[in-house]
Amino acid sequence: MPKSRVVGILAGKEDPLIGDLIETINGTNDSGITAELCNVSELDIDMEIPYSVIIDRISHVFPYYLQYTKHALLEGTYIINNPFRFYVDKYFGYTASREIGVPVPDTILLPPKNPGKGFGGDSLQNLVFPLDWKSITEKIGFPAFFKPADGWGWRDVYKVHDFGELMYRYDQSGDNLMLLQEAIDYDHYVRCLCLGRKYTMPIKYQTDAPFHEQYVIDHQHLTPEQGSRVHNYAVALSDVLDFDMNVCEFAFRDGEPIAIDFTNMVPDMQPESIRWHYYEWAVVHLAKVAIEYVDNPPEPGVWKSAERLFAMQR
Template structure:
């Protein structure tokens, strides 16, 4: 049976068509790709896609609802629309710390303007004023302020002092913001990660004009360079396996040889040939097509084929905690192990009891009466 791969996209015009062509080339007629077409969305209906590559639902709630229904019907959606709805950058930073990956010092700021349909009493748990002295001393200046769940470099501020901070915070109105230390970097990378296994490291410079950002060189040399690239590669995999993203970019700022994860919540990463360049474009088209085909081949009808990260599967033990000898991945395994332990103890007790009875019977066995 022919399996269908769909791609859902908006204004971008280079990656989607190249992706479709590459899947159709590599799929050899058994797996075919097309642009998703929607004329109605009825609850509980499977519209026939084994895989949907999502490039736009982060901007269109209607599409996100469509994709959640598709996931429920068994479509493997790249990226998981349920996790994307729940994820945000401040949580990512917290999780990154727990799995041993450096991040800039960060604090969370409440919105400057109260959300709609709230009043002053809605915030009776929030002290006024906040402990600004502590936070500003902890973060220091220069600092960056950005939305805790935003993207695309929107509402990002570089701040030199507290006056600039308070003025900028007022502009953000109802946005919940993060205040973050500035990492003055020697090297900077943007890293593609596909399928939680394919990694492509791109030197990147966010200080340059948008169309020139993927052309910078790596300053680190020799063994230092080799070690740095391996660390960036390993950190990228660790983050995406924890978060569960099938297609993501991770940005690292390197200070004193240490890569700090700056941004790693990008469910629809830039893949336009005019910004990423021909070499990076060719890599992402080739590998995204291969991965979509892998997912299509592995697809099982009427089952959950969507990827989940280690955090949700409860497989991550923070590095600062003691790791148990047995890594139980599921409740079922835990139950089986518990049962085995109970049985083992019971058997041990049974053997001990039987041995005790035998010993007791030997000691109390009556001696033969002497013959008369």
């Protein structure tokens, strides 16, 4: 069915962005595009979805909404972000990064220490054990980062300094998928908001400061060359991973940005943490993206197109 010129918003009430986003979309364009909270009740396969665009900031913690956005996608609604997505699929992200020429640390995904319930006998016959720890640790070196392949919010991120420490952490990791990654000895760190795969805002980020002092307002923290590199990398990474709303983290070593974490598809947009200055930028640019997409949604990516999805499943 033809879509109304309405942007639907899926988000928790505690997300401060929402009121400002709705107000900005409703108030800043003369094309008749409006925004409202989506109403989601029971999901019926015959249900029609009225929105041209949905901005989703919550289905990552409430999978019921993910079913709604997947249905909406098949109905022709453009979803920010793509519900068929690489949400915190970090290993794929690093691999894709290497493919498109964005520098990332050397990274190895380890098989889970414990395969988990239900895997006895030979059912994992393809897994080669024991691991060749000598070559693994020679490649990555020490210190190294040992962190979850699906992590966020610094959960279970460890800097390991020697083989004993690595083994201790690996033994503790149970059935979690863990990455072992070269530690980048950085002197500058940037979190770069990337919206609509084209609007970027690289923010100086102090990783060892207390929580509310981590983002710093500084308009000179990158040279023009570094700034354009960060912009290009953030756009390329967000595009290849199909994220219209993302934040990409870069550690600078010898002046060069190295991408550390770029699968943050529901980026922190709290004004108290990212600062009002950047918050206002984020609201304005997210509204801009949503408005642009009502009339001109991007070409479906490999993972977004319903036709290709069906083709893949056949």
